[in-house]
Amino acid sequence: MIEYNISPKNFISLDGNKIASFVSEADSNVDQDTVDSFGKEWTTFSTFSDEDIRIAGDQYFDIVTDKMIGPASMVLDIGCGTGRWAKYLASRVKFIEAIDPSSAVLSASKLTAGNKNIRITQSGVDVIPFPDESFDFVFSLGVMHHLPDTQDAIQKAANKLKKGGHFLIYLYYSLDNRSLFFRMLFLPVHLLRMIVHRLPHGLKVIVCDILAVILYVPVISLAKLIRFLFPSKLWYKKMPLAYYCDKSFQIIRNDSLDRLGTPLEKRYSRKEIEMMLRKAGFTEVIFSENEPYWHAVARK
Numbered sequence: 222m223i224e225y226n227i228s229p230k231n232f233i234s235l236d237g238n239k240i241a242s243f244v245s246e247a248d249s250n251v252d253q254d255t256v257d258s259f260g261k262e263w264t265t266f267s268t269f270s271d272e273d274i275r276i277a278g279d280q281y282f283d284i285v286t287d288k289m290i291g292p293a294s295m296v297l298d299i300g301c302g303t304g305r306w307a308k309y310l311a312s313r314v315k316f317i318e319a320i321d322p323s324s325a326v327l328s329a330s331k332l333t334a335g336n337k338n339i340r341i342t343q344s345g346v347d348v349i350p351f352p353d354e355s356f357d358f359v360f361s362l363g364v365m366h367h368l369p370d371t372q373d374a375i376q377k378a379a380n381k382l383k384k385g386g387h388f389l390i391y392l393y394y395s396l397d398n399r400s401l402f403f404r405m406l407f408l409p410v411h412l413l414r415m416i417v418h419r420l421p422h423g424l425k426v427i428v429c430d431i432l433a434v435i436l437y438v439p440v441i442s443l444a445k446l447i448r449f450l451f452p453s454k455l456w457y458k459k460m461p462l463a464y465y466c467d468k469s470f471q472i473i474r475n476d477s478l479d480r481l482g483t484p485l486e487k488r489y490s491r492k493e494i495e496m497m498l499r500k501a502g503f504t505e506v507i508f509s510e511n512e513p514y515w516h517a518v519a520r521k
């Protein structure tokens with residue numbers, strides 16, 4: 222592990238373990254409603270099967286090569302949520318410091334309890350309690366589009382990387398690689414989100430579960446049917462929600478809540494993400510051509 226460079230503000234006790242907390246009201250690059258919403262979300266969805274983690278993990282980390290990480294790598298996971306990607310990566314690296322400002326740290330601590338090379342810390346991206354240039358690899362998956370200042374968050378991640386280290390980021394795409402028809406379909410979903418995210422948590426979970434059944438499942442089933450009818454073509458991949466063809470219903474429920482229930486959400490084009498990475502000092506930006514869009518890896 223890497224020694225904290227500031228003192229914790231607090232400790233959270235869990236099953237005899239102590240999780241150091243560094244969150245403070247002075248943190249500015251944070252949307253508290255979003256953090257609270259995620260804290261509740263990750264309490265609702267705190268466990269994932271090894272199979273679920275492996276299938277989605279292989280997709281997020283498809284562009285991460287053994288030259289970027291290895292048995293000696295010190296890794297930072299920013300916005301770890303349940304810690305599922307830290308758990309996915311743990312066997313390939315030396316140590317993972319996983320941070321999140323929400324109460325998700327409790328779920329993360331439980332999910333990663335068997336991994337001695339993962340430490341969970343309650344902290345946001347604003348004040349990451351480790352010295353600059355301490356990490357060989359930093360990743361942040363599905364996090365920085367939920368922050369008021371995404372560019373600043375990318376810069377904070379860059380600061381923690383050693384020179385030559387790599388950063389893996391996943392940000393929601395602005396559908397910039399999709400057809401006009403596909404983009405128009407997104408409009409009613411966006412309007413739905415504007416209503417759903419304002420509901421109280423319990424009702425939000427019920428509504429998102431219903432939407433998972435009446436919206437996600439039929440569209441995914443159509444994509445699966447096209448895959449079945451035309452196995453040699455990749456037409457199904459152009460269908461909305463085709464990403465979920467090989468995902469469990471638990472993942473679909475979780476993502477329904479994630480996509481429709483989160484207060485602050487921004488979307489970026491591939492070009493915008495590349496610009497933000499380069500502005501933060503990254504070079505050699507490589508985008509995955511596969512879903513989820515967009516995830517990219519870059520070198521400091």
Ligand SMILES: C[S@@+](CC[C@H](N)C(=O)[O-])C[C@H]1O[C@@H](n2cnc3c(N)ncnc32)[C@H](O)[C@@H]1O
Pocket residue numbers: 250251252255256259260263299300301302303304305306320321322323325344345346347361362363364367368479
């Ligand atoms: C969509 S979840 C993704 C969690 C995890 N990376 C995953 O993919 O399973 C977004 C996470 O970002 C965290 N988050 C929100 N604001 C943050 C901030 N200012 N700094 C770091 N993480 C933050 C939330 O608490 C939440 O757990």
